[in-house]
Amino acid sequence: MDRSIFFLDQDKMPTHWYNIQADLPEPLPPPLHPGTKQPVGPADLAPLFPMEIIKQEVSQERYIEIPDEVQAIYRTWRPTALHRAYRLEKALDTPAKIFYKFEGTSPPGSHKPNTAVAQAYYNKKEGVKRLTTETGAGQWGSSLAFACNLFGLELKVYMVKVSYNQKPYRRMMMETWGAKCVPSPSPDTKAGRDVLAEDPDCPGSLGIAISEAIEDAATSKDTHYSLGSVLNHVLLHQTIIGQESMLQMEMAGYYPDIIIGCVGGGSNFGGMFLPFIKDKISGKKRDLRIINVEPTSCPTLTKGLYAYDFGDAAGMTPLLKMFTLGHGFMPPPVHAGGLRYHGMAPIICHLHKLGLVEAQAVPQVATFAAGVQFARTEGYISAPETNHAIRVTIDEALKCKETGQSKVILLAHSGHGHFDMAAYESYLTGKLTDYAYPEEKVKEALASLPEVTTA
Numbered sequence: 344m345d346r347s348i349f350f351l352d353q354d355k356m357p358t359h360w361y362n363i364q365a366d367l368p369e370p371l372p373p374p375l376h377p378g379t380k381q382p383v384g385p386a387d388l389a390p391l392f393p394m395e396i397i398k399q400e401v402s403q404e405r406y407i408e409i410p411d412e413v414q415a416i417y418r419t420w421r422p423t424a425l426h427r428a429y430r431l432e433k434a435l436d437t438p439a440k441i442f443y444k445f446e447g448t449s450p451p452g453s454h455k456p457n458t459a460v461a462q463a464y465y466n467k468k469e470g471v472k473r474l475t476t477e478t479g480a481g482q483w484g485s486s487l488a489f490a491c492n493l494f495g496l497e498l499k500v501y502m503v504k505v506s507y508n509q510k511p512y513r514r515m516m517m518e519t520w521g522a523k524c525v526p527s528p529s530p531d532t533k534a535g536r537d538v539l540a541e542d543p544d545c546p547g548s549l550g551i552a553i554s555e556a557i558e559d560a561a562t563s564k565d566t567h568y569s570l571g572s573v574l575n576h577v578l579l580h581q582t583i584i585g586q587e588s589m590l591q592m593e594m595a596g597y598y599p600d601i602i603i604g605c606v607g608g609g610s611n612f613g614g615m616f617l618p619f620i621k622d623k624i625s626g627k628k629r630d631l632r633i634i635n636v637e638p639t640s641c642p643t644l645t646k647g648l649y650a651y652d653f654g655d656a657a658g659m660t661p662l663l664k665m666f667t668l669g670h671g672f673m674p675p676p677v678h679a680g681g682l683r684y685h686g687m688a689p690i691i692c693h694l695h696k697l698g699l700v701e702a703q704a705v706p707q708v709a710t711f712a713a714g715v716q717f718a719r720t721e722g723y724i725s726a727p728e729t730n731h732a733i734r735v736t737i738d739e740a741l742k743c744k745e746t747g748q749s750k751v752i753l754l755a756h757s758g759h760g761h762f763d764m765a766a767y768e769s770y771l772t773g774k775l776t777d778y779a780y781p782e783e784k785v786k787e788a789l790a791s792l793p794e795v796t797t798a
């Protein structure tokens with residue numbers, strides 16, 4: 344029998360998250376206070392995050408225990424399955440062996456509840472009553488809505504306006520789980536009002552929505568802020584994906600040669616590859632290739648500058664050392680809303696700078712061509728974000744066909760695309776277009792990077 348799915352039993356689910364900070368060849372550059380330009384301390388972050396999460400952000404412990412309550416909720420849908428893509432391999436006529444770890448079976452349909460549940464848990468434990476957050480395509484907002492509901496927390500979500508209009512069912516999901524969702528820029532915050540005064544038709548961006556959510560949390564009682572990607576603790580929580588995958592690849596009898604994933608802020612892919620990159624750093628698997636895939640219209644790793652920048656558009660967050668297109672950069676309204684972010688997880692940027700991971704940018708239409716080919720072979724309809732990773736997976740498998748090499752490819756499949764059918768229709772009817780790399784706008788945005796002379 345050709346086994347198509349590698350199931351990990353629930354009693355084999357990892358009980359600890361893996362913290363890459365314990366194994367980095369060089370330490371991460373610290374986040375800086377936007378005023379003093381000195382490294383931020385726990386006191387600077389305490390108004391926004393619970394102490395447990397602040398500790399995780401800087402922890403050097405290799406393994407951090409997943410609280411029992413969080414493990415219990417993970418078991419609602421975890422471990423997720425590792426699939427072998429036999430029909431895709433056959434359609435491509437490739438000797439490559441393609442595996443994909445499918446995060447689309449969580450209740451909200453992506454990897455994002457892996458951290459949402461943990462963040463809601465730590466906030467609840469600290470006595471917080473309400474959370475605020477931003478969301479792009481709505482995956483993060485709906486994941487945090489799902490998690491907050493389980494812990495009895497109130498939630499307000501600032502959803503990027505272009506996605507709010509494109510994806511009404513995501514809003515309805517959030518409301519079903521009891522959250523409140525408004526389009527961003529909104530008139531509810533000063534950050535939103537400032538943007539609307541300049542451009543009433545602004546389509547919004549993750550950067551603006553983050554500014555709104557932070558302002559709300561900082562100025563409201565018993566309220567904390569929650570971020571769905573980028574930060575170290577988010578990638579930490581997502582390592583459940585990679586750790587399960589390691590066990591499942593072992594069940595399959597293979598170790599990947601190439602790991603491929605899409606990156607918006609870097610959380611799903613970081614969660615997948617960090618447990619594996621440990622083997623690359625230690626020399627056990629030196630030639631492992633790790634490919635981060637991003638849109639050509641928002642090419643953070645491939646065209647950005649490695650510099651200190653704000654995580655949000657209004658300049659309220661600490662300064663993070665990352666590849667950035669400039670916090671003022673407004674990415675074109677591609678369907679992959681989760682990839683429309685000017686920055687990238689500092690952990691991934693650091694690894695990229697050290698030459699331990701690669702990056703590739705792909706144009707929108709080609710990603711949907713890949714997503715449709717995947718749907719017509721493997722059956723699953725993937726999120727537009729995930730389609731970026733599928734594109735490069737197919738490209739690498741086709742290269743194997745040319746060279747005759749039967750490489751083992753592991754694809755991080757971040758979620759399903761059931762609420763993105765309008766985007767698929769646009770592709771299927773030939774209406775979908777590419778956005779050129781907005782070079783001038785990036786140049787403009789990069790000109791206004793904050794000055795940092797101390798680091």
Ligand SMILES: *Cc1c(COP(=O)(O)O)cnc(C)c1O
Nearest residue numbers: 482572607608609610611681758
């Ligand atoms: C949010 C999202 C992404 C991008 O975010 P990362 O933090 O880079 O993982 C990718 N895929 C899906 C399905 C998402 O919901």
